[in-house]
Amino acid sequence: MVASLRSHRRSRYFAAMKIAVCIKRVPDMELRFSIASDRKTLDSSGLKYEMGDFDGYALEVGLQLTEKQGPGEVVIYSLGPDGVQETLRKGLAMGAARAVQLKAEEVPFDGLAIAQALATALRDGGYDLILFGRMATDTAHGSVGPMTAELLGLPCVTAISHLEIANQRGTARRDLEGASETVEFPLPAVLTIDEGIARPRLASLKGIMAAKKKPLEVKPAQLGKVSLTVEAMELPPERPPGRIIGEGAEAVPELLRLLQSEAKVL
Amino acid sequence: MANFLAFAESRGGKLRKVAFEAVTAARQAADASGQSEVHALVIGPPGISAQAGALGKHGADVVVAVEHPKLERYNPEVFVATMAERLKGSSYRGGFFAASAQGRDLAPRVAARLGVSLASDVTGFELQGDAAVVRHPAYTGKVNVTLRLAGSPALISLRPGFVTPAEQPRAGRVEMLQPAMDPAAARVTVTELAQRSTTKLDLGEAPVIVSGGRGLRAAENFKLVEDLAAALGNAAVGATRAVTDDGWRPPTDQIGQTGRLVSPDLYIAVGISGAIQHLAGMRTAKTIVAINKDKDAPIFKVADYGIVGDLFEIVPRLTEEIRRIRGSQ
Numbered sequence: 232m233v234a235s236l237r238s239h240r241r242s243r244y245f246a247a248m249k250i251a252v253c254i255k256r257v258p259d260m261e262l263r264f265s266i267a268s269d270r271k272t273l274d275s276s277g278l279k280y281e282m283g284d285f286d287g288y289a290l291e292v293g294l295q296l297t298e299k300q301g302p303g304e305v306v307i308y309s310l311g312p313d314g315v316q317e318t319l320r321k322g323l324a325m326g327a328a329r330a331v332q333l334k335a336e337e338v339p340f341d342g343l344a345i346a347q348a349l350a351t352a353l354r355d356g357g358y359d360l361i362l363f364g365r366m367a368t369d370t371a372h373g374s375v376g377p378m379t380a381e382l383l384g385l386p387c388v389t390a391i392s393h394l395e396i397a398n399q400r401g402t403a404r405r406d407l408e409g410a411s412e413t414v415e416f417p418l419p420a421v422l423t424i425d426e427g428i429a430r431p432r433l434a435s436l437k438g439i440m441a442a443k444k445k446p447l448e449v450k451p452a453q454l455g456k457v458s459l460t461v462e463a464m465e466l467p468p469e470r471p472p473g474r475i476i477g478e479g480a481e482a483v484p485e486l487l488r489l490l491q492s493e494a495k496v497l
Numbered sequence: 498m499a500n501f502l503a504f505a506e507s508r509g510g511k512l513r514k515v516a517f518e519a520v521t522a523a524r525q526a527a528d529a530s531g532q533s534e535v536h537a538l539v540i541g542p543p544g545i546s547a548q549a550g551a552l553g554k555h556g557a558d559v560v561v562a563v564e565h566p567k568l569e570r571y572n573p574e575v576f577v578a579t580m581a582e583r584l585k586g587s588s589y590r591g592g593f594f595a596a597s598a599q600g601r602d603l604a605p606r607v608a609a610r611l612g613v614s615l616a617s618d619v620t621g622f623e624l625q626g627d628a629a630v631v632r633h634p635a636y637t638g639k640v641n642v643t644l645r646l647a648g649s650p651a652l653i654s655l656r657p658g659f660v661t662p663a664e665q666p667r668a669g670r671v672e673m674l675q676p677a678m679d680p681a682a683a684r685v686t687v688t689e690l691a692q693r694s695t696t697k698l699d700l701g702e703a704p705v706i707v708s709g710g711r712g713l714r715a716a717e718n719f720k721l722v723e724d725l726a727a728a729l730g731n732a733a734v735g736a737t738r739a740v741t742d743d744g745w746r747p748p749t750d751q752i753g754q755t756g757r758l759v760s761p762d763l764y765i766a767v768g769i770s771g772a773i774q775h776l777a778g779m780r781t782a783k784t785i786v787a788i789n790k791d792k793d794a795p796i797f798k799v800a801d802y803g804i805v806g807d808l809f810e811i812v813p814r815l816t817e818e819i820r821r822i823r824g825s826q
């Protein structure tokens with residue numbers, strides 16, 4: 232349990248919390264990417280996929296809240312092709328109760344189109360909290376969470392690094408440039424989770440076995456109209472190869488000379 | 498001729514630098530599309546309209562000022578409602594935000610409220626007829642994506658630091674506007690704003706970053722990094738996740754894939770191995786210096802200037818030499 236995440240029972244009665252977590256399947260960022268011949272997509276050969284970093288944090292927050300709060304349920308959602316089922320199974324192995332795939336052969340780059348599909352699927356779910364990652368590591372938009380909140384008309388706090396839930400209300404902290412805000416909100420609400428709040432657990436062997444039997448529902452994604460489209464993808468120019476200029480403190484004068492006369496940054 | 502609206506971000510009644518970046522971008526868009534006007538929207542406590550002069554200087558023809566005693570701090574619901582209503586009511590061609598913490602909270606919701614898409618964290622843009630074509634670094638900075646955003650208004654959030662604020666004086670005529678909802682009716686409230694330090698440079702704005710990793714061995718040894726930053730004068734201090742995890746530095750100092758993304762002129766990596774998740778946050782720095790005792794550390798693959806050796810000897814020497822240079826300038 233991470234200290235920054237706390238919850239209190241609402242009363243002597245267990246209050247079952249129902250939490251949805253939206254998880255995106257993204258390429259493993261440690262691999263070397265190349266661009267496909269259409270110049271618009273990643274070359275998929277050799278790509279591996281995983282759960283988005285922040286989505287893992289969001290799932291962990293959801294799991295910890297239901298564990299603390301007594302009986303509760305975490306339901307995970309992922310929009311995409313059948314490949315997302317593997318990511319959802321991983322979430323089930325970590326402890327989610329059930330999963331929903333919103334099936335779409337292609338995942339658009341347009342955050343609003345995705346948010347519309349998620350909002351449609353989540354609307355009547357009766358969730359106390361709907362959790363998102365601060366941003367997906369592939370698109371790096373950080374917009375699907377707050378867009379979904381808006382479409383659902385729910386209170387929303389983004390990029391939180393601290394959370395407390397008590398009596399159907401929440402208090403969160405979000406970090407700004409050089410400052411932080413404390414934010415209070417009523418439930419139900421939408422939150423997007425930043426680094427620092429909870430590191431995702433590893434699935435246990437027992438969890439992995441149990442996950443195989445947990446329900447995974449497949450529904451068609453009702454994507455909104457797509458008006459943000461990829462025109463081109465490029466790899467950024469490579470940095471020039473690194474250069475070791477010397478060893479130990481004796482190399483400092485040479486470093487300063489290079490910073491002054493070559494790089495011109497001093 | 499359809500106009501452009503820029504959201505002018507403020508904190509504590511003062512405009513932030515990103516406000517001028519948004520206004521400058523809107524000015525560029527307006528000039529490129531003919532006779533359009535730039536309107537800047539500023540929301541804050543009574544007196545915020547006094548900022549109009551500075552916004553006019555950066556190219557705002559009109560400053561739309563929303564003042565309310567309950568708007569001293571950010572109020573997401575009021576800001577979203579007010580920005581969305583203004584964009585809708587006056588049929589703007591485009592709206593610009595900063596992709597700052599506040600802008601990233603605000604812009605997607607305004608977009609969803611209007612039912613239009615958003616181009617986030619943009620490092621370059623061009624209007625092409627009914628569309629906008631934008632550049633956006635994605636996949637942890639490993640891929641540059643060019644996107645076409647169709648429809649009006651074209652909503653764009655700009656990566657901080659990528660537009661250089663420029664002075665292009667316009668009238669900056671003030672137009673007062675009521676908030677589109679009663680701040681007291683907002684469900685979400687910011688109850689406290691804690692400023693960490695008013696003197697320290699933010700990682701996103703500092704031209705130089707000195708960053709420390711686990712090689713420093715203990716929290717107190719960060720003094721070496723602090724001293725070097727202080728000697729440089731224009732530097733902020735960053736860290737790796739190994740270090741923020743151990744509590745040697747606050748989580749907000751973390752640079753990388755799940756921390757801050759920075760592009761300073763000079764990045765000095767001290768006792769940092771150069772894990773791919775760290776590189777994701779600083780690879781776009783103009784010049785990278787690395788100090789590490791392991792000549793095979795991956796950081797040396799990206800460092801323009803690497804020194805192999807013990808940081809506890811090298812860093813104090815570097816600090817001393819820089820003090821000498823700075824002193825003689």
Ligand SMILES: Cc1cc2nc3c(=O)[nH]c(=O)nc-3n(C[C@H](O)[C@H](O)[C@H](O)COP(=O)(O)OP(=O)(O)OC[C@H]3O[C@@H](n4cnc5c(N)ncnc54)[C@H](O)[C@@H]3O)c2cc1C
Pocket residue numbers: 284709710711712713736737738739740751752753754755756757767768769770771772773774775778788789790791794806807808809
């Ligand atoms: C999902 C995920 C997200 C992550 N996000 C981030 C992120 O955003 N940012 C981030 O930084 N990391 C991130 N990480 C962690 C990352 O993988 C590395 O573990 C981390 O960056 C290592 O930090 P480090 O370089 O300080 O430590 P180490 O890898 O332990 O490196 C320490 C270095 O110090 C050198 N050293 C030791 N003593 C001395 C000395 N006396 N003089 C000189 N050099 C010395 C060593 O040679 C070594 O290279 C993430 C990991 C995961 C899985």
Ligand SMILES: Nc1ncnc2c1ncn2[C@@H]1O[C@H](COP(=O)(O)O)[C@@H](O)[C@H]1O
Pocket residue numbers: 253254255256283285286289308309310311338342345362363364365366367368370371372373374375376
């Ligand atoms: N295809 C998807 N399926 C499920 N959740 C998603 C999907 N895309 C985005 N999300 C969620 O929205 C967050 C922000 O995504 P983005 O706005 O693309 O950065 C992610 O961290 C996920 O929580």
